[in-house]
Amino acid sequence: MLILTCPNCGADCAETELAPGGEAHLKRFGPGSSDDEFTGYLFERKNPRGVHFERWRHAYGCGKWFHAARCTVTMEVFGTYSAQVSEPPADILDSIRARRPGWEV
Amino acid sequence: MSDTQGVSAATGVAGRVIERGHMIRIREAGLTGMIALRGDLASPAMAEAVRAVTGAPVPAPLRVESGAEGRAVWMSPDELLLITAIGRAPEALAAAEAALSGQHAMAxxxxxxxxxxxxxxxxVPEVLAKGSPVDLREAAFPVSTARRTHLGGIAVGIWRLEAEEWEVVCFRSLAHHLADWLAQASxxxxxxxxF
Known part of the structure; x- marks a missing residue:
C-alpha cells in the first residue's frame, strides 16, 4: 500500500484516500502553440521505471492538491511537496540522489 | 424548523442508539447545528467568528477544539466545521457572518x-479500524485529533473528544448505511x- 504524507494538512494518507492526478510539472501549451507541442502536452507522458514525480489530491481529507516523488518499482516515497511549484524543490532532489546515486532529472 | 425535522426523520436513524450486544455504544446525535466556515484561518476575524459560535479557539490542523457552546473542527487549510446546538444555529450563523463581514470568507x-x-x-478504535485506513493507535490519534477519511466505503469525519468518546459525521443521505455498518462492525x- 502506498502511503503519502499530505503536505497541506500533515496527515499520513493511504492510497485509497487520495485521487491520482498523473504526471507532475507538465508545461502547458495552449493557443498559439504548434500541433506537435499541443499533442505532446495532451498525450505524451513519461512512464519511468524508477523515480517519478506525480500530482495527487487528498480527496477524502483536506481536498487539496500536492506533489509526490516516488519510485515506481519499489514504491519508495522520496517526499511530498507543495502543488504551487513548477519543479521539484532542492530538498526532494537531494533525498532522491541520496537514495539513487547517479540519478538525474 | 419543521422541514428540518422531516429531513432528519428521513434518514431512519434519528436518535437511534445501538448498545446491547455491541462492544461500544453508538448514538445518532439527532439534529445538530453545523456551520461551515471558509476563509483565512489565521485572520483575527476568523478567530472571532469561531469564538462567537463555539467559544473555542481556532483549531490547529487535524485538531478539534471544544468550547462552552460547541466544537470547532479543522477540515482543511481554509475550512472549519463548527458544531453547536441546533437551536443556536441561526443566531450563531448571524454572529459568524457579522464577525466575517468585509472579509473574503464564507459562513x-x-x-x-x-x-x-x-x-x-x-x-472504538477496534471498530473504526475495520473500515478505515487511518492509524487509530493512541500515539497517532490522541484526544482532540480530527481526521477526514473514509469508513465503510463512504467519506466521513472522525474526531476524538475524550479517551473513549468519539464523533463520526457523514452525509445525511448515507446515515442509514453508516449506522448499519457501525452496528455490524461493533x-x-x-x-x-x-490495539
Missing amino acids: LDLSDARVVFRLSGAT ASGSEVGH
Whole structure:
C-alpha cells in the first residue's frame, strides 16, 4: 500500500484516500502553440521505471492538491511537496540522489 | 424548523442508539447545528467568528477544539466545521457572518447536510479500524485529533473528544448505511484485538 504524507494538512494518507492526478510539472501549451507541442502536452507522458514525480489530491481529507516523488518499482516515497511549484524543490532532489546515486532529472 | 425535522426523520436513524450486544455504544446525535466556515484561518476575524459560535479557539490542523457552546473542527487549510446546538444555529450563523463581514470568507448553515454519530467505549478504535485506513493507535490519534477519511466505503469525519468518546459525521443521505455498518462492525464477539 502506498502511503503519502499530505503536505497541506500533515496527515499520513493511504492510497485509497487520495485521487491520482498523473504526471507532475507538465508545461502547458495552449493557443498559439504548434500541433506537435499541443499533442505532446495532451498525450505524451513519461512512464519511468524508477523515480517519478506525480500530482495527487487528498480527496477524502483536506481536498487539496500536492506533489509526490516516488519510485515506481519499489514504491519508495522520496517526499511530498507543495502543488504551487513548477519543479521539484532542492530538498526532494537531494533525498532522491541520496537514495539513487547517479540519478538525474 | 419543521422541514428540518422531516429531513432528519428521513434518514431512519434519528436518535437511534445501538448498545446491547455491541462492544461500544453508538448514538445518532439527532439534529445538530453545523456551520461551515471558509476563509483565512489565521485572520483575527476568523478567530472571532469561531469564538462567537463555539467559544473555542481556532483549531490547529487535524485538531478539534471544544468550547462552552460547541466544537470547532479543522477540515482543511481554509475550512472549519463548527458544531453547536441546533437551536443556536441561526443566531450563531448571524454572529459568524457579522464577525466575517468585509472579509473574503464564507459562513453557511449546513446543519442539514450531515449527521453526527457519538461513539463511546474503549474499543472504538477496534471498530473504526475495520473500515478505515487511518492509524487509530493512541500515539497517532490522541484526544482532540480530527481526521477526514473514509469508513465503510463512504467519506466521513472522525474526531476524538475524550479517551473513549468519539464523533463520526457523514452525509445525511448515507446515515442509514453508516449506522448499519457501525452496528455490524461493533457486534460483540467480533473484536480483532489489534490495539
